[in-house]
Structure formats: structure tokens, C-alpha cells
Amino acid sequence: MSAIVIAVxxxxxxxxxxxxxxTKYRLIKSTGWHTYFIAAKYGVYFAVLAGVATLVFYPxxxxxxLFIWTAVWGMFTLALATAWGKYRYLFVRLCKPLTTACLSVFRRLVVANPPIHHIWRTMKIWQADYEDETAQESAYLLARKNEFEHMLYxxxxxxxxxxxxxxSGKVYIGYIQNTLINDNFDDxxxxxxxxxxxxxxxxxxxxxxLTTSYFDAYEQIEDDTQTTDDLEEQFRILIxxxxxxSMSYFRPDYYENFADHDDESE
Structure with a gap:
């Protein structure tokens, strides 16, 4: 039975x-056991949700x-994976007001309960420490491998x-989002x-x-439902x-200082 659960x-x-x-591109780029780990990570999410859905039919x-329970749970798991994969963005758009309200209520409950708030803050600190250590390690490994990858990272x-x-001589200045394949900037x-x-x-x-400032275009968008993610999706440029x-870090204040210096020298 355990083999069936793992397979599902x-x-x-x-x-x-x-x-x-x-996710498909990430799976294609992965090799060996990493492929199974990626699949298992998402599969576990759907398995847990399917378990909750199965309990609804407890009566x-x-x-x-047990075989019938497992069969029902398995069908729910595969159905949820298929539905979320096909209609994810539709679900997100339809449920966004509800999820926003739920998150707001959850945050208020956490803040209003000192013990839970303390646990929540402690977990966030641990998460930040872990991500910082992981980022430093990854940056070090990437720097050893390729300076181009390191700068993107x-x-x-x-x-x-x-x-x-x-x-072509064209210059773009902005924030990196990710690679076409994954977020690891590997090759x-x-x-x-x-x-x-x-x-x-x-x-x-x-x-x-510099000839074009995109700030004006972003500010002129008057659609109140437009989020930062929507803007990034619509205006991003694939390079x-x-x-x-060539590629370098850009600081607007430094650029203005250099520009002022050039004007004075002329």
C-alpha cells in the first residue's frame, strides 16, 4: 500500500x-534524484489537500x-494536480479577493496572540538565516564557476x-527577474x-x-487591479x-554624479 501512495x-x-x-522546464533541466524530489515536492501538496477532501466523505x-479509502484519495490527488496545473491562473484570479481577506485575518490573529506571534517571528528569523546562508553558499559556488552567472544571481x-x-548598442537598465529555464542561473x-x-x-x-524612462509609463497605468507582478509580466524583456x-551594476546616484562631472568638463 505504501508503494501505491508513493506512486500517486x-x-x-x-x-x-x-x-x-x-515547473516543466525545471523538471527538464533536472537530473537523477533531483527530478523525483521536484515531483514529490508538488505531489505532497496535492496529496495533503486530497486527504482533507477525502475526510469530507467520511460518513x-x-x-x-482501506483500499477504497486509498482509491478515493488517489483520485482526488490526481484530479487536484490536473485542475491546478490547467487552471491555476484562473483559480488565483477568482480566489484572490478571498485569499487576501483570509491572509489579513490570519495576520491580525497572529499579532493579537503574543505566543503565536513570538513563534511566527522566530520561524521567520530562522527562515531568513537559512536563506541567507544558502544564498551565500550558492553565490560562492556560482562565482567559482562563472562570473556572468554570479552577477545575475x-x-x-x-x-x-x-x-x-x-x-546592437541598445542599453537596458532594470531589475533581473529570472532565467527562462529556472532561477538558479545555471548555464x-x-x-x-x-x-x-x-x-x-x-x-x-x-x-x-538614456532616452526612455519607463517610470512614466508605469505611473500612467490607472487600473487599480494592476499589481506589481502584472506589471513585471507585461513589461519584462527577454534577453x-x-x-x-557587457553588464554591470547600476546606481542612479553614481550615474548622475558622473553625468554632472562630464557636463562641467565640457
């Missing part, structure tokens, strides 16, 4: 991965053998602006950027000239690694 969990994970583009299944994790010059072929400024470099002296001429 893995199958649910694989079904979801096949129906969700981002009807009370006198049934740091820009994403530390939320730093990057200045990217393409072979990156493409990556996406949320642009804030753009311009070009002079062919002769490579002087940077092939092969088209990148």
Missing part, C-alpha cells in the same frame, strides 16, 4: 509539472476497506539594478529584465545616453545571453 504522489507531481510551463466511507537575490549593453541562455530605463551607447566613444556585450 510522484504521478501527481509529474502531471502538475507537465501542465505548468515553469460515506466509514465502513469501507547577486542582482536577483540582492535586488540590484543592472546595466546591460547589447551588441543561462536567456534571462528576463524588468526595465526602468533604456538608451544606447555611442558607436565612437561608447558614451551612454539572449549571446546578445549581451
Amino acid at each position: 504522489v510522484l504521478l501527481a507531481g509529474f502531471i502538475y509539472a507537465e501542465l505548468n510551463t515553469k 460515506a466511507l466509514e465502513d469501507q476497506p 547577486r542582482a536577483l537575490r540582492q535586488v540590484q539594478m543592472l546595466q546591460i549593453t547589447l551588441k 543561462t541562455e536567456y534571462f528576463t529584465i524588468f526595465p526602468l530605463l533604456s538608451g544606447y551607447r555611442d558607436k565612437d566613444d561608447q558614451t551612454l545616453t 539572449p545571453r549571446a546578445e549581451v556585450m
